[in-house]
Amino acid sequence: MRSFWPIYKRELFAFFVTPLAWVLIFVFLVVQGMHFYLLVDHFASQAEVAGDQTPLQSFFGNTVLLYIVLFLLVPPMTMRLFAEERRSGTIEALMTAPVSSAAVVLAKYAAALTTYVAMWAPTLLYLVILKRTGVVDWNAAAASYLGVLLIGAGYLALGLLMSALTSSQFLALVGTALVLLALFILGVGEFVTPTGTTLHAICAHVSVWAQMNDFASGVVDSRRIVYDLSLVALPLYVATRVVDAWRWG
Amino acid sequence: MIRVEHLVKRYGANVAVDDVSFSVAKGDVVGFLGPNGAGKSTTLRILAGFLGMTAGKVTIAGHDVALDSFAARSAVGYMPEAVPLYPEMRVVEYLAFRAELKRVARGERRARVDDAMAKARVDDVATTSIGRLSKGYRQRVGLADALVANPPILILDEPTAGLDPNQIREVRAVLRALGGDHTILLSTHILSEVEATCGRVVVIAKGKLLADGATADLRGMRRTAGLAITVRGDPAQAARVLRAVPGIARVQVAAVAGGAPAKRDEAPAAKGGDGGHAGDLSVATCTWKKKIGDDAIARAAEKAVGSLVLEGLFVREAKAIGGSLEDVFAELTRGAPPDEAGADADEGADDGADRAGAPRGGAEA
Numbered sequence: 001m002r003s004f005w006p007i008y009k010r011e012l013f014a015f016f017v018t019p020l021a022w023v024l025i026f027v028f029l030v031v032q033g034m035h036f037y038l039l040v041d042h043f044a045s046q047a048e049v050a051g052d053q054t055p056l057q058s059f060f061g062n063t064v065l066l067y068i069v070l071f072l073l074v075p076p077m078t079m080r081l082f083a084e085e086r087r088s089g090t091i092e093a094l095m096t097a098p099v100s101s102a103a104v105v106l107a108k109y110a111a112a113l114t115t116y117v118a119m120w121a122p123t124l125l126y127l128v129i130l131k132r133t134g135v136v137d138w139n140a141a142a143a144s145y146l147g148v149l150l151i152g153a154g155y156l157a158l159g160l161l162m163s164a165l166t167s168s169q170f171l172a173l174v175g176t177a178l179v180l181l182a183l184f185i186l187g188v189g190e191f192v193t194p195t196g197t198t199l200h201a202i203c204a205h206v207s208v209w210a211q212m213n214d215f216a217s218g219v220v221d222s223r224r225i226v227y228d229l230s231l232v233a234l235p236l237y238v239a240t241r242v243v244d245a246w247r248w249g
Numbered sequence: 250m251i252r253v254e255h256l257v258k259r260y261g262a263n264v265a266v267d268d269v270s271f272s273v274a275k276g277d278v279v280g281f282l283g284p285n286g287a288g289k290s291t292t293l294r295i296l297a298g299f300l301g302m303t304a305g306k307v308t309i310a311g312h313d314v315a316l317d318s319f320a321a322r323s324a325v326g327y328m329p330e331a332v333p334l335y336p337e338m339r340v341v342e343y344l345a346f347r348a349e350l351k352r353v354a355r356g357e358r359r360a361r362v363d364d365a366m367a368k369a370r371v372d373d374v375a376t377t378s379i380g381r382l383s384k385g386y387r388q389r390v391g392l393a394d395a396l397v398a399n400p401p402i403l404i405l406d407e408p409t410a411g412l413d414p415n416q417i418r419e420v421r422a423v424l425r426a427l428g429g430d431h432t433i434l435l436s437t438h439i440l441s442e443v444e445a446t447c448g449r450v451v452v453i454a455k456g457k458l459l460a461d462g463a464t465a466d467l468r469g470m471r472r473t474a475g476l477a478i479t480v481r482g483d484p485a486q487a488a489r490v491l492r493a494v495p496g497i498a499r500v501q502v503a504a505v506a507g508g509a510p511a512k513r514d515e516a517p518a519a520k521g522g523d524g525g526h527a528g529d530l531s532v533a534t535c536t537w538k539k540k541i542g543d544d545a546i547a548r549a550a551e552k553a554v555g556s557l558v559l560e561g562l563f564v565r566e567a568k569a570i571g572g573s574l575e576d577v578f579a580e581l582t583r584g585a586p587p588d589e590a591g592a593d594a595d596e597g598a599d600d601g602a603d604r605a606g607a608p609r610g611g612a613e614a
Contacts, residue, residue, distance in 0.1 A: 006349040010335070017337050089333035093394065096297040097350045098323040248301040 003099035004107045011081075011111030020080070021115055024073055028119050031072070035065045036126050054137065056130060060144035061216030067184060067208070070155060075176040077115060078159025079169045081108045082243075086167035091246075101243040105160070105236055112156045120148060140218035147215030150224075151208050154231030155180055161235040164242045184208060250275045250402055250432040251296065256305035258291050258456075265291040267456040268305075273449075275401075278428035280443035280450040280464070281436040288456040289436040290330050293406050296434070297327035310401060323352070326395035330406035330436075332387050336380030340371055340390055343379055344397050351398035361397055368423055369393035384411040392420065396427075403427065405435040409442060421446045474571030475536040476550050479505070482562035484531040490556045491535055496549030498538040505530040530565070 015021040039055040053062070060066055085091040094104065130136050155176075162175040187207030193200040204210060211224045251273040258266040266288040273279045283289045294300040296307055298318045307314045310324035335343060344362045353361050366372040369392040374382060379390060388411055395403055408424070409417045424433060424446050437443060443450050443464060452460040475497075480487045484502040491500045535553060537546055550567070557564050 002352060003350055006346055010338075010346050013342075014335065014337060089329065089331045090335055091333075092294070092299050092329045092331070093327075093333050093347075094350075096299045096322060096325070096327045096329070097347070098319050098352060099350060100319070247299065 001100070001103050001106075003097070003103045004110075007094075007099070007104060007107035008110050008114075011108050012114060014080075015111060015115050020076065024076060025119050028069055028073055029122055031069055032123055035059065035069075036123075039063075039065075040130075054140075056127070056136065056141060056144065057216045059126070059216075060148065061213040066148070066212060070152065071177060071180055071184075073119070074116075074152065074155040074159050074180065075173045077112055078156055078163050078176060079172040080163065081112060081160050082164040082239075083167055083169040083172045087169070095243075095246070101240045105164075105240045105243060109157060109160050109236060112160065113153060116152045116156060117149070120145070120152075137218060140216060143215045143218045143220050144212075146220065147212050147224075150228035151212065154228050154235075157232045157235040157239075158183075161239045161242070164239045250277075250310055251434060252306075252308040253292070253296070254306045254308075256292065256295065256307060257303045258288070258295060258300065259303045264456055266295070266302075266453075269453060269456070269458045270305075271451045271458065271461050273432055273434055275432050276429050277449055278424065278433045278435070278447045280447035281434055281453065282438070282440065282443055282450050283436075283453040284438055287438075287454045289438075289453060290406055292453070293327075293404050293434070293436055294329075297325055297329075297404050298322045299327075299329075324400055324402050326398060326400040326403045328391045328395040328403075328405045328408060330410070332391035334379045334387060334390060334394075337378065339376050339378055340366070340382070340393075341375040343390065344393055347394050348397045351400075353398050361399060364399075365393040365397040368396055368427075370419060370423075385413060385416045388412055389416070389420070392423070401432060403431050403433045403435075405433065407437055408435055409437070409439070417442075473537070473546060473569040475534060475569075476553060477566075477568045477570055478533045478535065478553065478557065478564055479530060479566040480533055480557060480562050480564055481530050482557075484529070484533070486560060487531065487533050487557060487562055490560045490562070491533055491553055494535075494549055494553045494556055496538055496541050496545050497535045497553065499536040501534045503532050503534070505532060534570070 036055070036059060039058050043053070043055045043058075058065075082091070085094060127136055127141055158179050159172070159176040162179065163169075163172040166172050166175065183206060186203055187209045189203035190200065190207045190210060193203055205223070205227060211221075211228075214221060214224065253272065254270050256266055256269045257264070269288070269292060281289055281293065291300065295302050296309065296314065298314050298321055301315065307321075309321040312318075312321040312324065314321040338346065341362060344365060345358060348358045348361050363372070366375055369389045371386060371389045371393050374386055374390075379387065382390065388408070392405070392408060395405060405424075409420050412420060421442070424435065427433060428446075428448075435442075435446070447464055450460070450462065450464050451458065478487075478491075484504060488500050488502045491497055537549065541549070550569075554564050554567055
């Protein structure tokens with residue numbers, strides 16, 4: 001695991017020295033800022049119809065706004081992790097150094113996750129803004145950010161796996177987007193399948209939509225956390241095996 | 250330090266490396282020689298731990314690469330053929346990253362990076378982005394990367410590819426200086442490179458091992474085939490004089506068009522030499538008789554040049570034909586003697602090998 005640190009540093013370097021990370025963060029903040037503005041404006045002008053909803057709750061749950069940014073940003077963040085190295089051949093230099101496959105996978109993943117966190121960090125300012133004009137439910141806010149972190153972590157792990165499966169960044173991008181979309185649609189299945197059936201139970205269990213609605217209103221269910229963590233662990237494990245398998249291809 | 254036993258690598262039905270065994274002793278500089286597509290890179294990738302083998306056993310510094318890959322990789326500085334580098338990093342950043350990755354202790358890193366840059370002569374581009382470097386510099390950054398952890402074993406896949414002649418000389422000098430302290434296995438399809446740097450050579454073609462021996466032994470496998478003499482004067486007279494020299498079996502005289510010095514390769518093609526007059530240049534290609542010894546060849550060469558001069562002809566140049574590693578290589582890969590002319594250019598050797606039918610191996614039907 002000693003090779004984790006240099007690879008992690010290099011990945012972060014690669015993210016931030018190329019325009020990609022900055023473009024993604026810029027787009028993310030513009031889109032999120034717009035969402036925030038629209039929500040605050042909406043709640044300010046229609047306070048009576050909002051009921052017990054808050055702008056913060058809508059920012060993280062009950063709307064598709066969160067998923068739009070996740071679908072837009074996670075695939076381009078993870079597409080290059082392995083695909084670029086395999087296409088350019090640098091994977092050969094990397095894997096012939098004394099490194100373990102697990103360290104390579106974890107370091108790349110950690111770098112992507114760090115970038116993701118860095119992306120979200122400026123949105124904490126929205127809380128400050130909200131607090132100046134009203135009341136912020138800090139527990140709900142903390143739960144929301146936990147949810148965003150957990151879901152993002154799972155999405156990034158899936159993206160990393162897709163990047164390990166192909167040497168084409170474009171295919172990794174499309175593959176990741178499709179998998180994320182499929183997961184989302186499966187979650188929405190909760191609302192269209194009859195209550196009580198197995199399919200309904202599965203859909204309810206994997207639903208990011210339901211999860212973020214819960215988390216945004218401050219309800220943290222440990223089953224959700226276990227599911228999210230398994231969505232991190234399983235793709236990372238498979239990715240490690242995939243990296244091992246290149247040797248024997 | 251490196252022991253390869255019955256190594257086999259298959260890609261589906263395609264056999265890339267077929268039962269290759271050789272070993273490299275500590276401090277040796279060994280050339281791994283073969284035409285393009287012979288299985289050199291595949292073998293080296295297996296040695297470096299990038300690819301797994303289908304069958305066989307590879308031991309690096311006492312560690313089995315399949316069972317103890319980590320320890321084996323720690324002992325090797327590997328330079329891949331394509332020299333993959335991260336274009337967005339500066340040279341010194343890249344080497345510092347590689348040093349850390351290869352577990353050079355924090356306190357030594359700076360010194361190791363500087364040392365590797367000095368040895369590979371990339372210190373003048375230390376703060377340049379790798380993406381902006383020329384092919385020659387990239388190649389040498391790859392070499393610096395292989396050296397940076399000061400590993401006991403260096404595995405270099407075509408280390409001089411893409412370099413200009415001066416850089417090639419420099420890299421060869423670096424490699425020669427590294428031999429002794431380091432065990433070096435370098436692949437190439439350029440035979441003169443092996444002659445210039447390696448004490449031993451392992452020849453491979455179509456995945457099969459063809460020869461393994463000291464570079465001098467391999468050269469000894471083949472005597473020179475003849476002598477090409479550039480003569481000024483009457484070509485017919487030159488031919489007559491040369492035919493009288495004992496030891497010469499055949500003489501072909503070809504006029505040099507425009508009086509320009511001919512390339513050896515072109516000499517037999519421009520056959521003729523009938524209409525020449527004194528003052529014209531021509532190339533007389535003499536072939537030694539079969540079954541005469543090295544001493545006899547030497548005497549025949551002396552006599553040939555001497556007789557020409559005695560007869561009032563002017564000798565501009567006399568070159569031995571064949572006898573280089575290229576010819577040995579061509580012979581090994583083709584299973585037949587090489588052409589009398591040519592085959593000294595690297596491309597010539599490659600073509601010869603590509604044309605080869607079955608390599609001269611034991612098990613061929």
